[in-house]
Amino acid sequence: MDSMTVMVRKQTAADQALRLDNQICFAVYSTAHAFNRVYKPLLDRLGLTYPQYLVMLALWERDDVPVKDLGERLFLDSGTLTPLLKRLEAAELVKRTRSTEDERVVLIALTPQGHALREKAKAVPQSILAASDCTVGELLAMKDEIVALRDRLNAVLGE
Amino acid sequence: MDSMTVMVRKQTAADQALRLDNQICFAVYSTAHAFNRVYKPLLDRLGLTYPQYLVMLALWERDDVPVKDLGERLFLDSGTLTPLLKRLEAAELVKRTRSTEDERVVLIALTPQGHALREKAKAVPQSILAASDCTVGELLAMKDEIVALRDRLNAVLGE
DNA sequence: GAGGATTCAATTGCGAACAATTAAATGTGA
DNA sequence: TCACATTTAATTGTTCGCAATTGAATCCTC
Numbered sequence: 001m002d003s004m005t006v007m008v009r010k011q012t013a014a015d016q017a018l019r020l021d022n023q024i025c026f027a028v029y030s031t032a033h034a035f036n037r038v039y040k041p042l043l044d045r046l047g048l049t050y051p052q053y054l055v056m057l058a059l060w061e062r063d064d065v066p067v068k069d070l071g072e073r074l075f076l077d078s079g080t081l082t083p084l085l086k087r088l089e090a091a092e093l094v095k096r097t098r099s100t101e102d103e104r105v106v107l108i109a110l111t112p113q114g115h116a117l118r119e120k121a122k123a124v125p126q127s128i129l130a131a132s133d134c135t136v137g138e139l140l141a142m143k144d145e146i147v148a149l150r151d152r153l154n155a156v157l158g159e
Numbered sequence: 160m161d162s163m164t165v166m167v168r169k170q171t172a173a174d175q176a177l178r179l180d181n182q183i184c185f186a187v188y189s190t191a192h193a194f195n196r197v198y199k200p201l202l203d204r205l206g207l208t209y210p211q212y213l214v215m216l217a218l219w220e221r222d223d224v225p226v227k228d229l230g231e232r233l234f235l236d237s238g239t240l241t242p243l244l245k246r247l248e249a250a251e252l253v254k255r256t257r258s259t260e261d262e263r264v265v266l267i268a269l270t271p272q273g274h275a276l277r278e279k280a281k282a283v284p285q286s287i288l289a290a291s292d293c294t295v296g297e298l299l300a301m302k303d304e305i306v307a308l309r310d311r312l313n314a315v316l317g318e
Numbered sequence: 319g320a321g322g323a324t325t326c327a328a329t330t331g332c333g334a335a336c337a338a339t340t341a342a343a344t345g346t347g348a
Numbered sequence: 349t350c351a352c353a354t355t356t357a358a359t360t361g362t363t364c365g366c367a368a369t370t371g372a373a374t375c376c377t378c
Contacts, residue, residue: 014281020298026233028187028194030234030309031192031308032191034313035312042268057185063243068286074185074202126176132308133314140179142305143186150189153193155292156197157196159179
């Protein structure tokens with residue numbers, strides 16, 4: 001095996017790796033966009049964008065929470081959430097009030113319309129399930145794998 | 160089983176579904192962001208953002224291509240690509256020239272610096288692999304599943 | 319060849335996403 | 349108590365991502 005062969009093999013390995021990481025990260029990236037596009041017409045009827053829908057999902061599970069709490073649940077920071085929450089407030093779906101106990105904290109609570117929207121939103125999941133053309137079991141298994149990957153990535157970030 | 164029981168069960172099923180679809184789509188969404196954050200410090204050294212890195216990866220595989228071609232490979236449209244490509248041109252990594260055969264078409268070609276950046280980029284994949292804390296085989300298997308899901312979603316969009 | 323449809327990139331406007339900074343409130347240690 | 353650090357949202361500036369529109373070039377049909 002001469003030096004030329006070694007060089008060629010090294011290039012090939014690097015190229016493969018470059019392609020591999022491209023495909024995995026790009027797969028997640030492009031699938032997120034594909035989901036977004038499938039959600040769009042469904043969420044248009046609710047008057048929500050996908051990130052706004054995520055915030056509403058979080059609030060339907062537990063509201064009257066600080067912005068920081070929402071950020072930790074959704075992996076988003078105040079730079080993203082503050083303007084988004086102001087738009088939800090303008091749409092009269094949430095109310096933002098400063099905590100009396102700690103004036104640094106802004107508490108996000110659902111309005112009656114915000115609570116009511118939950119009923120409309122119940123039509124969304126089955127449409128997504130249909131579009132994915134997967135069984136619930138398959139999706140759950142994939143979800144667990146993806147979440148495990150995400151958590152490992154976030155663990156590295158936390159170091 | 161009285162009517163009250165039926166109602167309660169229906170609500171529970173809808174809630175489960177809402178929660179399920181949330182987790183799957185959100186898993187992909189939040190993992191894409193986690194990847195982005197892991198890539199950021201690595202790509203900063205190359206002077207690229209993650210979407211710019213994707214464009215460069217595509218061009219390293221095949222350049223001298225129309226904007227439309229890049230868009231199809233990356234699932235992005237001209238509204239996203241045009242300003243991004245202008246920034247890459249300002250960074251002298253690509254050159255944009257109007258095709259002489261068809262003046263509607265803008266061809267994207269790598270500059271010598273654009274080609275050269277590929278060598279630096281070879282250091283990126285191994286860092287991502289390490290951060291993911293997965294084997295190559297695991298990542299490849301996940302990638303295939305995710306791509307299959309993406310393609311099914313995109314198929315629904317194409318109808 | 320002329321008229322109309324189609325294709326392609328660019329543009330505009332809006333909503334994320336995030337880094338970095340700011341400002342105010344709170345907590346802590348000497 | 350007072351200085352200093354920390355916490356929490358908000359703000360600013362840059363970059364995506366996409367819908368909708370525009371304008372130019374090309375294609376197609378008659």
